[in-house]
Amino acid sequence: MQWTRDDYRVSTDIESFDFDVIHRYLSEEAYWSPGIAREKVERAARHSLAFGLFLRDEQIGYARMVTDTATFAYLADVFVLSAHRGAGLGVWLIDCVMAHPDLQGLRRMMLVTSDAHRLYARHGFVASAHPERIMEKVGRP
Template sequence: MKQDYFISKNKRLLNVEGIQQFIASSYWGKDRTLNEVKLSIENSYCFGIYTKDNEQIGFARVVTDYIYFGYFMDVIIFDKFQGKGYGKILIEAMLEDPTIKSLKTLALKTKDAQQLYERFGFDKIGDSALWMSVDKQILE
């Protein structure tokens, strides 16, 4: 895929209304309001992926303490861009981000994307059908 996109952490570029509509119709964010989405974006470390014409392709956010733990949430690719590899590109960029890369533990919940996240080193937590993590912290 030629580089026909860019990734930004600039929250002013986000299509908040589009993000809210997508999330509110998802299984994990059913009926989430615009105000709730705005507040969650305000309080998270966010990533957007865009076309060269600034149309938003996808979005993801990480709830983090910026030292030890990060929780991947609301990882989305808008319908018209799905199936083109943008989800993998976005997750890879998140994992390569210096702030995220320095975290000791990453976690997420997913009902239907375990295979995608396994490619990036996430493992199932216990016998949970939803929880996955990457744990770089060695406990002795």
């Protein structure tokens, strides 16, 4: 699946993704995945519904939904490279993610963020009504 806007495109064609760019960002810049192994990044993408953001053929952003496509999805690893921020591309990337047909009619979508609450609120995400019900088990990168 693909969306286009000017010289930009969002694609779910994982074979077109530049995993060097994705891994570099997730392992070196993202606060949530420092040092993550490239093999884990690629395996996670291949077992998710992954979205690449491109300027022509250059990968400049990424997002993925971990989902069963029936009831639940978890949005993860969203980024736009810093040189391309400020042009609304993050909003557009999430617009495209949320428009994907496999993500319609789900009972719940979740995400975790420390700094992008306003971005996700535009797409209907709110703080959990029952945070006391949410649990996690944290493993190693």
